[in-house]
Amino acid sequence: MARDRKTSPTTPVIVLGLGRFGYAVARSLVALGHEVLAVDEQPDIVQKYASDFTHVVTADTTDTEALRQIGAEQFEVAVVGIGTDIEASVLTVLGLLDLGVKEVWAKAISGKHAAILERVGATHVIRPESQMGKRVAHMVTGTMTDFIEFDEGFAIARTRAPERAQDKTLKDAALRAEFGVTIVAVKAHGSHDFSYGQADTYISPGDELVVSGPTAKVEAFCAMH
Numbered sequence: 001m002a003r004d005r006k007t008s009p010t011t012p013v014i015v016l017g018l019g020r021f022g023y024a025v026a027r028s029l030v031a032l033g034h035e036v037l038a039v040d041e042q043p044d045i046v047q048k049y050a051s052d053f054t055h056v057v058t059a060d061t062t063d064t065e066a067l068r069q070i071g072a073e074q075f076e077v078a079v080v081g082i083g084t085d086i087e088a089s090v091l092t093v094l095g096l097l098d099l100g101v102k103e104v105w106a107k108a109i110s111g112k113h114a115a116i117l118e119r120v121g122a123t124h125v126i127r128p129e130s131q132m133g134k135r136v137a138h139m140v141t142g143t144m145t146d147f148i149e150f151d152e153g154f155a156i157a158r159t160r161a162p163e164r165a166q167d168k169t170l171k172d173a174a175l176r177a178e179f180g181v182t183i184v185a186v187k188a189h190g191s192h193d194f195s196y197g198q199a200d201t202y203i204s205p206g207d208e209l210v211v212s213g214p215t216a217k218v219e220a221f222c223a224m225h
Helices: 020-031 043-048 064-069 086-098 111-120 128-141 175-179 215-222
Strands: 013-016 036-040 055-058 077-080 103-107 124-126 144-150 154-160 182-187 208-214
Touching: 013 020, 020 036, 020 077, 036 043, 043 055, 064 086, 077 086, 086 103, 086 111, 111 124, 154 215, 175 182, 175 215, 208 215
Parallel strands: 013 036, 013 077, 036 055, 077 103, 103 124
Antiparallel strands: 144 154, 154 208, 182 208
């Protein structure tokens, strides 16, 4: 379960495991202005990415003392990108928690792996393949052009305005009352920008909508085309 925290937008982050997932997270964090310590147990991987990060080191992340030696306890936020080696993933999370790291994000490759990580105390567990698979499935088989589902059964989707919502304002369409969804934003046909959905926002054929609400209701609304 997520813990509340107050940190700077540029909070330093330690990323452990520089596979495709860990590397992508570390690069994105750097692009966002965070100071990143990138860590991997393979010297060839560390050498490969030496020019990509200011701080990149080789360490056995399953060894709590090794984590202490690289200063892991100085970080409030950690990302464990180790996936295929479940034992290494779990031991790394435990080591970080033992050192007092407040927020640990960890990648899981299966439901069982995710359950173990949650049980040992990982603050956030990510299943990127599963989450992306669900996202793509909704885009391929439905009328959505994008879809994000949250663990709490809430979703946000991008879709073409169904006929039921066309040629009227959002107030007149009363979509929330009838379908239980909220139109967060609208992009007029031919426009490059979205605008906030307001009561007097007029929906025309071809417009795109950003829709939020309970997953089942969002799916049902987007399937009306």
